[in-house]
Structure formats: C-alpha cells, structure tokens
Amino acid sequence: MKNYRGLWLPDGETHLIEWMDRNGHVIDGKPTYQYHKLEAALKWVKAWRVAVDVGAHCGLWSMHLVKRFQRLYAFEPVAAHRECFERNVGAPHTLFPWALGEREGRVAIRTAPTSSGDSWVSGEGEIPMLRLDDVDPIGSETIDFIKLDCEGYELFALRGAESTLKRCRPCVIVEQKPGHAQKFGLPETGAVDYLRGLGAILRAELAGDFILSWD
Numbered sequence: 001m002k003n004y005r006g007l008w009l010p011d012g013e014t015h016l017i018e019w020m021d022r023n024g025h026v027i028d029g030k031p032t033y034q035y036h037k038l039e040a041a042l043k044w045v046k047a048w049r050v051a052v053d054v055g056a057h058c059g060l061w062s063m064h065l066v067k068r069f070q071r072l073y074a075f076e077p078v079a080a081h082r083e084c085f086e087r088n089v090g091a092p093h094t095l096f097p098w099a100l101g102e103r104e105g106r107v108a109i110r111t112a113p114t115s116s117g118d119s120w121v122s123g124e125g126e127i128p129m130l131r132l133d134d135v136d137p138i139g140s141e142t143i144d145f146i147k148l149d150c151e152g153y154e155l156f157a158l159r160g161a162e163s164t165l166k167r168c169r170p171c172v173i174v175e176q177k178p179g180h181a182q183k184f185g186l187p188e189t190g191a192v193d194y195l196r197g198l199g200a201i202l203r204a205e206l207a208g209d210f211i212l213s214w215d
Contacts, residue, residue: 001083006030008084009058015115016060033060037206038147041173042068044203044213047144052132052170054100054157055149057117058084066091069145073138075100077109077127078119099129100150102159120151120183131160143168152180154191165198169214172200177208 001008004017007030020031027035038061051065056074058081066072072093076082085095099107099121108125112118121129132138143164148154154174158165165172176189187193192210196202200212 001080001087004031007058007060008087010080010084010116012113013116015112016117027064030063032064034209035064037173037209038064040204040206041147041171041211042145044171044211045145046171046213047142050141050143051145051147052138052143053147054132055119055147055151055175056085056095057081057119057149059086059088061147062093063089065145065147066093071141073135073141077107077129078111078116080111081116081119096135097128098135099127099153100132100157100160101129101153102131102156103129104131104134105129117149118151120180121153132157133161133163138164143170146170146172147174148172148191149175151175152177152183152186155181155186155194156184158191158194162198165195165200169200171211171213173209173211175209 002011025032025035048069050071051069053062053074056062056076062074074095077099107127107129108122109119110122148157150157174191176191181188181190195212200214203211
C-alpha cells in the first residue's frame with residue numbers, strides 16, 4: 001500500500017496515478033477518479049438514505065458517497081483494496097469482503113499488476129459470492145443509489161439484486177465497457193437492458209458507464 005497525494009492505493013498501482021495526474025480534479029484536497037460521472041449520476045437521486053457501492057475498490061467513490069448519504073454499504077472482494085478503502089473512506093460505513101452475483105458460491109479474483117481497478121471474476125476460488133438480496137441488512141433498507149463496477153460481471157450482480165431493485169427503484173450507475181461482459185458470455189450492455197426491463201429509464205451514457213433511474 002502506498003500514499004499518492006493523500007490517497008492510499010495498492011503498491012503496484014500506476015494506471016490510476018497516471019489518470020489522476022492527467023485529469024487533475026481535486027476534491028477536499030485529494031485527487032479524484034471519474035468524479036464527473038459520480039456527479040452526473042447523483043443528479044438523479046431522489047433521497048439520500050442509503051448508497052451501495054459494488055466493486056468498491058479502494059473507495060474512490062465511496063469516500064464521496066459517505067458525505068452525501070446517511071449510510072453506505074460497500075462490497076470489495078480483494079483484501080489489498082479493502083485495506084486502502086478503510087484508510088481512504090474513514091467515515092462510518094459497512095464494507096463487506098464479498099463478491100456479488102446471481103447465486104451463492106465461491107470465486108477467484110484476478111487483478112492486473114499495475115491497474116488494480118482491472119480485477120475480475122476468474123472461475124472458482126475461495127472468495128464468497130452472495131446475492132445482494134440475501135445480504136443483511138439490505139432487505140430492510142431503502143436503497144437510493146447503487147454503483148456497479150464489476151469488470152463485466154454487472155448483469156450477474158443485478159440479477160441477484162432483483163427484489164431490491166423492484167422494491168427500492170434506486171438510481172443506478174453501471175459500467176458496461178466494450179468487451180468486458182462478453183468474457184462471461186453476456187451481451188455487452190446486458191445490464192442496461194436488464195434494468196430497462198425492470199422499468200428503469202436510461203438517463204445518460206458516459207464513456208462506458210450508464211445511468212438509469214425510475215420515475
């Protein structure tokens with residue numbers, strides 16, 4: 001783990017540092033990552049009770065979400081990322097060490113050596129995978145915002161959250177980068193189509209991230 005201008009990142013990380021050096025957007029004295037996408041999504045949030053960060057990585061979005069919402073639940077299966085998350089986010093939150101999918105199981109996660117955000121499900125392994133609908137206390141909360149960045153696994157995670165989505169009708173921002181979902185035999189924008197099938201409306205597309213919400 002290393003410190004970059006006030007942010008804690010995994011030791012081998014270089015991609016995020018290069019990206020943040022180029023973009024230079026600073027909030028509360030620290031560099032940010034894709035903050036314009038977060039701002040664009042939050043415009044569609046109707047209430048500020050609970051946010052869920054799926055694929056929370058080192059907390060680069062969660063560190064801002066904890067300042068807006070009453071509660072934050074984050075999911076990050078990689079231990080090195082969770083260590084950075086805890087230092088970056090600080091404010092009260094709940095961080096779960098699990099992957100999310102459409103069924104319970106155990107998976108392996110692979111991570112690119114110099115780009116820790118490139119972490120994806122790679123077959124069976126030792127990391128628990130759960131359905132969001134089955135996670136306590138999600139079933140008793142009113143979720144207002146969900147961010148998903150699972151490197152192609154987003155549709156599976158959403159299928160395991162169907163009851164929560166139908167009940168809460170949150171604002172959702174979901175990554176659907178070209179070529180990622182296909183690694184799992186899924187359509188490139190299958191997560192977007194799935195949400196639209198539940199009645200969500202596509203509000204914006206921002207370079208591979210899609211914002212949807214319900215009226």
